[in-house]
Amino acid sequence: MxxxxxxxxxxxxxxxxxxxxxxxxxxxxxxxxxxxxxxxxxxxxxxxxxxxxxxxxxxxxxxxxxxxxxxxxxxxxxxxxxxxxxxxxxxxxxxxxxxxxxxxxxxxxxxxxxxxxxxxxxxxxxxxxxxxxxxxxxxxxxxxxxxxxxxxxxxxxxxxxxxxxxxxxxxxxxxxxxxxxxxxxxxxxxxxxxxxxxxxxSGARGSNSAVKQLLLHTYGSDYEAQLEREARFIAGNAAGADGREGVAAFLGKRAPEFSQ
Structure with missing residues (x-):
């Protein structure tokens, strides 16, 4: 403490x-x-x-x-x-x-x-x-x-x-x-x-972080800027360990084991 x-x-x-x-x-x-x-x-x-x-x-x-x-x-x-x-x-x-x-x-x-x-x-x-x-x-x-x-x-x-x-x-x-x-x-x-x-x-830290950042910018961005931000975040998460694990778990019909 x-x-x-x-x-x-x-x-x-x-x-x-x-x-x-x-x-x-x-x-x-x-x-x-x-x-x-x-x-x-x-x-x-x-x-x-x-x-x-x-x-x-x-x-x-x-x-x-x-x-x-x-x-x-x-x-x-x-x-x-x-x-x-x-x-x-x-x-x-x-x-x-x-x-x-x-x-x-x-x-x-x-x-x-x-x-x-x-x-x-x-x-x-x-x-x-x-x-x-x-x-x-x-x-x-x-x-x-x-x-x-x-x-x-x-x-x-x-x-x-x-x-x-x-x-x-x-x-x-x-x-x-x-x-x-x-x-x-x-x-x-x-x-x-x-x-x-x-x-x-137990969830994916990068996914939740991306949600926070996307919503933080949503009122200050135009549509195209927000689309680009979404694309960059989802690509970064897909390339990361948790993204790879999440996709593999979904396809394997099992619970994901994200990094702690």
Whole structure:
């Protein structure tokens, strides 16, 4: 286990598990947590990592920024900019790393916790989980990539409603809107997360990495550029060991044994 002040960080083979660990503060993001999260993301961005899971300790996933720490800062603007910079460094690394990020929203996800929760490549949510932006209620504005991710997930009008009215979405409605992948009973969330992580860890790292990179570029590329990117990725995977194994296993009607 790698020691962090505000996170639990464990590795089991090709799977890294991260738990936001400030339950007494609703896992609110202070300077230590965003710094830890950025450093943890860097540790995940390695050739041996295939899956990263992220959840929260206690009743909350993450209640967003720590407003008490913000209010106590000598210069709130400087303080919040530092927190945002570290959070954004973490989220950029998670988005661009080869490993699949699976978030498990175990409770309230508010503010930056909302942004972080829905940023997973796959998003599990407990039935009791809820999502709210909450920024404008405190006289603040969104961060954590919300203004980039949410319009792409739910469209502009729904994003405007979430950000301006601070509407609260329960997990089933978040699923209906396309913010999460799967909703499970609260008691089943840890097992569902472990099972999904194990399934992904048995897959081909290069294939999942290619999916992430292709989707990351899809809104910024024209059609021909995306076609060329697809051709290069599939050719590279076909030539690699996992691609060769995957094709051989399919033709041989057996389960593939991808590299770990």
């Amino acid at each position: 790698t020691a962090f002040e505000t996170l639990k960080f464990t590795r089991a083979g090709s799977v890294v598990n991260i738990v936001l660990d400030r339950p007494e503060a609703a896992n609110g993001m202070n300077a230590a947590m965003t710094r830890d999260l950025a450093d943890a993301a860097t540790l995940c961005d390695t050739a041996e990592t295939k899956v990263v899971t992220l959840t929260g300790a206690g009743r909350f996933f993450c209640a967003g920024g720590d407003l008490k720490a913000m209010a106590a800062a000598e210069d709130p603007g400087v303080f919040v900019k530092g927190i945002a910079n570290d959070l954004h460094r973490a989220m950029s690394t998670f988005a661009r790393m080869d490993a699949v990020l699976v978030t498990a929203v175990n409770g309230v996800a508010a503010g930056a916790g909302f942004s972080l929760g829905v940023s997973g490549d796959l998003v599990l949510a407990a039935e009791s989980a809820s999502f709210t932006m909450a920024y404008t209620k405190a006289g603040l504005s969104p961060d954590g990539g919300a203004s980039y991710v949410l319009p792409r997930l739910v469209g502009l009008r729904r994003t405007q409603e979430l950000m301006i009215t601070n509407r609260v979405l329960k997990a089933p409605q978040a699923l209906e809107w396309g913010l999460v992948t799967t909703v499970v009973p609260d008691a089943d969330l840890p097992a569902a997360l472990e099972q999904l992580a194990d399934e992904l860890a």
